Amino acid sequence: MGNAEPTINYMERTRLYYRALGYSNDYKWSHFDDAPFARLARPLAQSRIALITTSSPTDRGNKDARGVKHVWSLPVANPPDRLFTDDLAWDKESTHTNDRESFLPIAAAQALAAAGVFGGLTDHFHGVPTEYSHRKTEAEDAPALLSLLRDERAEGAILFPI
Template sequence: MSDREAGTPVPYMERTRHYYRALGYESDYVWAHHSDAPFAHLAKPLRASTVALITTAGPPDLSNRDARNRKHVWSGEVQNPPATFDTDVAWDREATHTDDRETFLPIDAMKRLVADGTIGALSPRFHGAPTDYSHRKTKEEDAPEILRRLREDKVDAALLTAL
C-alpha cells in the first residue's frame, strides 16, 4: 500500500492530472460530464424497487476477441457472476487491487440489502459499461444500450460501480 493512510479516499483526479503532466501533456484531461443526463427521482420507495448493478470492469474471457472489440456493453447473470474480469484498464494499482469482486461489483452486499428489506429486488442481470475515452460513443452508443437492457430487465434504479 502507498504512503496514504488506510481508509482515506484515493485522490484519483489529482493523481491523474499529475500523471498526464508527467507524460508531457500541457493541458489537463477533460473529464466527461453530461449535465443533461436524465436522472430522476425514484417513482416508488427503494424497498419496493428492483435495482441493477452496472460495472466498468470488462467482461471475463477476452481471448477470442481482438483489441478493437474489447470495449462493448456486456451483461452477466447475478446468480453466476464470473470469478475474474478483464482488468486491462487504467486503475490505481498502488492504492487498490482487483482481487475482491465486491469492490467493483457488490452482488453479495446487494443481496444482503434485499434480504433485510432495504431494496425490493436485485435484477437478475448485471451490466458492464466499457471505459472508453470517447464521450460521443459513451453518450450515443453505450448509454442507450445499457438503458435498453435495464428496461428489458424492468429495473427501477441502477447502481454504477467503477473498477
C-alpha cells in the same frame, strides 16, 4: 466521518502524468452545471435495481474484433468470483481487485434484498466500458445500457466505477 484529509485531485494528477508521457493536449473531463434527476417510481422495498460495473468479463468477450469494448451482461445468479480490471486505471500499488465484492457487491446486495431493504436485483448485472471518447459513451454505450435496463424492467441503478 472518515477523516479530515483533503481528497485527491485525480484530474490534476492525470494531467501531469500524461504530460510526463509526452502528450501535449490535456484530457477534458465532462462538465455540466446541472444534473438530471428522477425518483423511484415505487417504494425502495419493491424496486428492482441493477448493478453496473466498469470491469470486463475474464474472457474479454466485451471486445469486438477491432478491440472496441461494448456493454455486456452476466446473470447475478452464480456470478464469477473474478472480473478483469487490469486494463483500467486504479491504484495497483495500494490495493487489489481479487475480491469482486470490493467493486461489484452482488452478494451484499442480494443479502439486503433478502432482508427486505429493496425489492431485488435485475436478473443480470451489466458492464459499461470506460472510454476516452465522451461521444462513444453518450451516443453508444449509455443508450445500449438504457435499453438493457428497460428490457429487465430496472427501476433504479447503482454504478460502481473502478
